[in-house]
Amino acid sequence: MGNTKNMVARIPNLVDWSTGEVRLMSAKCNSCGTYFFPKEHYQHRPGCSREGVEDGLLPNKGKLASYTVQYYPCPPPFKTEKNITPYGIGLVEFENEKIQVAGIITDTDLKSLKLGMEMETTTLTMFTNEEKQEVVTWAFRAVK
Amino acid sequence: MRDVYVIGTGIHPWEGFSEKVFADFAAVAVGRALKDAEIEWKKIQSIMAGIFIYGGNAGHLSGQYLESIFGETGVPVVNVYNACATGSAAIRMAFNSVAAGEADTALAFGADVSPKGFLTAKSDNAVQDRDVIRWKMTAMPNPVYWALECRKRMAKYDTTEEDLAQVKVLMSEYGSKNPDARFKKAYSLDEVLKSAYVCDPLRLYEICPVSTGAAAVIVTADKELIRKADRPVKINATTMGSSMYGDPTIRISALSCPAVPEAPMLSESYSASRQAYEKSGMGPQDVDLLELPDNSSWHYLVYLEVCGFCKEGEAEKMLRDGETRIGGKVAVNPSGGFSSHGEALSAQAIWQVIECASQLRGRCGPRQVENPKVAMAQTYGLMGNSGTTILSV
Incomplete structure (x- = not known):
């Protein structure tokens, strides 16, 4: 993670670094207990009153539930300044929240990936915008 | 409800990117279906059209475009989209309209021209269209979703890379005998295993591309037309399913999935198939041939389980033992x-039903399943869309 003051997420309301840790922005339904990501991706249990949906952050760390290595460049609208291909994609499980979230794997030897390994949420700079800000997405990396 | 029969089918053979117009493709398929049914256009009392999403106004109103080619008759035209299960929705509506007595004879069709390059986001509004998020933030083309599920499967059961490759070997053997298929080369296991990874564990030959194609089916309850038809095929059930809460599958375009399953995997397809079993009074044990959505080799395996043809984790054994071959317990994807x-999004579900009907009519030449009585077509569409059709003679 670079200079956070100069970072901006390419799409807002998905990833937060204001606490000093990078964490995904989720929401929990206090009626049916389901966590959502993105937070607007409602997944209520049928019959739920849908009352008391509360924003919250997922923990910084989780476990690798699945992964793949993508060997072909992702087409637009995905955009990076540097070529990142081949790149890893991970599905990281946040156990207490009973949710798995997908994201690019960064800063990790792709040959070292193993199911169950501990991963932490971080940011990945994709490009610099006209205001000279680093435009980022969330990403996962192996805990060192 | 009245009994409903397929009396005419038509396909425009599948091909790659084309400069041709989608409506021309549709007209070829519909023309062939009319000829097969030996009926005039004026007999069609209801038109259910699959939408061609990349075709702008024309594609979104594909039924109107088709109708004007054959001559406008004022009949109901409904245009429908359910992702890759679009054709299932069109067939189901045609069936329901005829079974209920609203129309005696109905047409369901879909035609799709593959856009050049990759399929990506269809809007730029991430608030309204969550699909934008996956393209801008996580760089996940569709096969990535399948690879993530395939990896989980390989860890849970003893799926091998050879199993994944063997699916392609089998599919290409049948495809080489199908004049309507786009890819007609038969591959060896070694050739498949030497193809490059797209997103490991899935290789280039183990995932399907996008194509151009069109397919049309004419269904009827008109006793005279059924009597006249060449080997009419009964539709025992045609259903649609959507996802169920707690389905652990990571659905294409989603960014998360439940970690603790409370519903079956691919629950939209579980639901569609179980509805079809209930309505038809039949089950997997009755099915002689199954057309399942093998978008990747992972799909081939998991769909045998989702549809109840074996227990969870037993699909590899079925494949290895030859039970899914033509001549085996259930012939899987003889097409x-x-x-x-x-x-070919809006057309593929209809083409699957046509393969079932053609097999039941004994029209499939070198890839013909021996004397089948019951066939089942199963689809899979992104974001929780699925359809099942069971047919019999």
Whole structure:
């Protein structure tokens, strides 16, 4: 993670670094207990009153539930300044929240990936915008 | 409800990117279906059209475009989209309209021209269209979703890379015998295993591309037309399913999934198939041939389980033991599957039903299943869309 003051997420309301840790922005339904990501991706249990949906952050760390290595460049609208291909994609499980979230794997030897390994949420700079800000997405990396 | 029969089918063979117009493709398929049914256009009392989403106004009103080619008759035209299960929705509506007595004879069709390059986001509004998020933030083309599920499967059961490759070997053997398929080369296990990874564990030959194609089905309850038809095929059930809460599958376009399953995997397809079993009074044990959505080799395996043809974790054994071959317990994808055709969104579900009907009518030449009585077509569409059709003679 670079200079956070100069970072901006390419799409807002998905990833937060204001606490000093990078964490995904989720929401929990206090009626049916389901966590959502993105937070607007409602997944209520049928019959739920849908009352008391509360924003919250997922923990910084989780476990690798699945992964793949993508060997072909992702087409637009995905955009990076540097070529990142081949790149890893991970599905990281946040156990207490009973949710798995997908994201690019960064800063990790792709040959070292193993199911169950501990991963932490971080940011990945994709490009610099006209205001000279680093435009980022969330990403996962192996805990060192 | 009245009994409903397929009396005419038509396909425009599958191909790659084309400069041709989608409505011309549709007209070829519909023309062939009319000829097969030996009926005039004026007999069609209801038109259910699959939408061609990349075709702008024309594609979104594909039924109107088609109708004007054959001559406008004022009949109901409904245009429908359910992702890769679009054709299932069109067939189901045609069936329901005829079974209920609203129309005696109805047409369901879909035609798709593959856009050049990759399929990506269809809007730029991430608030309204969550699909934008996956393209801008996580760089996940569709096969990535399948690879993530395939990896989980390989860890849970003893799926091998050879199993994944063997699916392509089998599909390409059948595809090489299907004149309507796009890919007609038969591959060896070694050739498949030497193809490059797209997103490991899935290789280039183990995922399907997008294609151009069109398919049309004419259904009727008109006793005179059924009597006249060449080997009419009964539709025992045609259903649609959507996802169920707690389905652990990571659905294409989603960014998260439940960690603790409370519903079956691919629950939209579980739901559609179980509805079809209930309505038809039949089950997997009655099915002689199954057309399943082999978007990747993972799909081939998991769909045998989702549809109840074996227990969870037993699909690899079925494949290895030859139970899914033509001549085995259930002939799976004698058409060569999506692996040999590629996806043509609105047309593919209809083409699957046509393969079932053609097999039941004994029209499939070198890939013919021996004397089948019951066939089942199963689809899979992104974001929780699925359809099942069971047919019999």
